[in-house]
Amino acid sequence: MVVKGKEGSEEKQSVSPYHLVNIRLFILFRVLFNARFYYPVFTILFLDYGLTLEQFAVLNTVWAFTIVLSEVPSGALADLLGRRFLLVVTAWLMIFEMAVIAFVPAANPDLVFWAFLINRVLSGLAEAMASGADEALAYDTLVVHGLAGQWPRVLEVQMRAQNFGYIIAMTLGAVVYDPSVVNRVLQWCSVNVSVSQQMSMRYPLYLTLILAVFALFVTLRMRDPSPPAGHRTRDPQKATIWQLLRLVLRTGAWIIRTPMAFTIIFFAMTIDHTLRMGVTLTSKYYRLIGLPEASFGLLGSLVAVVGLFVPRLARIMVERLSFGLNVFLLGAGSVIALLFLSLFVPYWGILPVIAIFVGLMLTSYFTSHYLNELTDSQQRATVLSFKGLALNVAYGIIGLAFAALMQHYRVVQTGLHPSQAVDFIEDQAFVATVGCFPWYLAGALILTSLCCLPRVWRRRSTGRKQ
Incomplete structure (x- = not known):
């Protein structure tokens, strides 16, 4: 079985897909959105904030249900309102989801639980909105420029770049989470400050929040590609x-x-x-x-x-x-x-x-x-x-x-x-x-x-x- 595309057989192979701004931004967005510095300490981060394993399980169930319930509607919204619009909303959701737990006071267990609950809902919505919208925007950009056949090469570069980001996030996130390592670095730099676990456990969140801000700037620079000839355009104001x-x-x-x-x-x-x-x-x-x-x-x-x-x-x-x-x-x-x-x-x-x-x-x-x-x-x-x-x-x-x-x-x-x-x-x-x-x-x-x-x-x- 061989799948044959419907986009036409003539490809402008002399033009590199990486000359297209949307393609470069798509790759950068995937790296910024997925390089979460708290991934290597994901479970113990929840526990160090004072949550129980049962609460951890409940919160991630909420996250999964949020994705399931919003996955298809968000994809349809991307097709109706434009992929860029959904990606900008995704970046804002990522900022809010990280900020709500990065700055929540850890002294109040009930407040911490509700902050993490909001985080899980926002995170699920962001995952669902990013799913399909970024890929559709990038692929349609190639189609408009007659480069749909270059999609495998774009995917190759995107996945390799994402793995580089993953390596950095996995390594640096685990390092900054450990207060003993952070304190040794501060002493080596002649900084007379002592960092506790309650402080260092937020550092991976701060780093991810910074990436979220960069992701927002990336999405704001994206542009929805013009539809191919013969395709009707939809007015976002008339979407019902x-x-x-x-x-x-x-x-x-x-x-x-x-x-x-x-x-x-x-x-x-x-x-x-x-x-x-x-x-x-x-x-x-x-x-x-x-x-x-x-x-x-x-x-x-x-x-x-x-x-x-x-x-x-x-x-x-x-x-x-x-x-x-x-x-x-x-x-x-x-x-x-x-x-x-x-x-x-x-x-x-x-x-x-x-x-x-x-x-x-x-x-x-x-x-x-x-x-x-x-x-x-x-x-x-x-x-x-x-x-x-x-x-x-x-x-x-x-x-x-x-x-x-x-x-x-x-x-x-x-x-x-x-x-x-x-x-x-x-x-x-x-x-x-x-x-x-x-x-x-x-x-x-x-x-x-x-x-x-x-x-x-x-x-x-x-x-x-x-």
């Missing part, structure tokens, strides 16, 4: 709720009626949510394969370094191999990685973790390339938002399934080892649950293939143009 609903329904119907679009989203959903669940559990997994906690930040940076080379591999694959072969290689490789992950090999178990991160990056790259190539400009952001919705709903479902399996295996392991400590039972339940991952993904891929591929083959056999 009915237009929003009609665009959402029309786009959803188009995805269902278009076998290739449906197949791309379903395969992405199947692979992404399983691998993402594995990534979520890396801290616990590292402990069980004997890696010290001090190495976790370094391992995150190692994964980011490997990620610098993945976009080039992904571009070569989409340029030289068919869609079907790429999906087969990605699916088979993901199942094999999860099989090795489930073995919990001491120390060397880091290798399947790296393979899982590579699989996630390939999934993101393939989905962006094939779906943008297939989608019309007027509904591009909405289609990408449907994709984001599918991925997040599936991730939420597998999270619930993981919790249910853990509870089941706790009961089983308690019956098998009634005299063992609670920690031992918990570890054995975790090992047994992770052992289900490869078989789950293999079964899900088979079902997805049976559901999607016959429709694609029937459509191809009729000779109708996708």
Whole structure:
């Protein structure tokens, strides 16, 4: 299967896409928006502010539901009101979400909880609004200039730049969070100031807030590209709720009626949510394969370094191999990685973790390339938002399934080892649950293939143009 674009075959290959201001700003926005300095200390940041693990779980559930509820409407708004408008709003939301927890007094636990609740809602809205809008703006910019075929190269540079930002954020964020490190640096600089944990825990937030301000300046410089010839333009002042609903329904119907679009989203959903669940559990997994906690930040940076080379591999694959072969290689490789992950090999178990991160990056790259190539400009952001919705709903479902399996295996392991400590039972339940991952993904891929591929083959056999 090969996806053929609808944007025309003539490309102005002599013009570099990086000469276009929107493309440079798109890459810079992705770096600024995703380089969160608090990521390496995400969980303990909540706890050091005085929140409990239960509150942490509730707050992140709120974040996930906010994304799910606003994903598709925000994509439709981007198509109706303009992608730049949504990205400017996204940058403002990022500023507010960081400011509300960066400056909240930590002495009042109730106030801290409400501040973090507001942060999670604003963060979810920002994630949903950025999802699809920035990509649609960048891709349509290429289409207008006859450079749609350069999208794989733009994706390659964007993902590599984002990984550079991730490396810096992971390293610097963990360093400034540790008051002992900050104090040693201050002493070396002959600054007679002592920093406490209550002070240093805000430093990653301040740094991310600075990036949010820069992200706002970047979005203000963006411009919505002029629509291709023959495309109707919409007046943002006349956009109504009915237009929003009609665009959402029309786009959803188009995805269902278009076998290739449906197949791309379903395969992405199947692979992404399983691998993402594995990534979520890396801290616990590292402990069980004997890696010290001090190495976790370094391992995150190692994964980011490997990620610098993945976009080039992904571009070569989409340029030289068919869609079907790429999906087969990605699916088979993901199942094999999860099989090795489930073995919990001491120390060397880091290798399947790296393979899982590579699989996630390939999934993101393939989905962006094939779906943008297939989608019309007027509904591009909405289609990408449907994709984001599918991925997040599936991730939420597998999270619930993981919790249910853990509870089941706790009961089983308690019956098998009634005299063992609670920690031992918990570890054995975790090992047994992770052992289900490869078989789950293999079964899900088979079902997805049976559901999607016959429709694609029937459509191809009729000779109708996708």
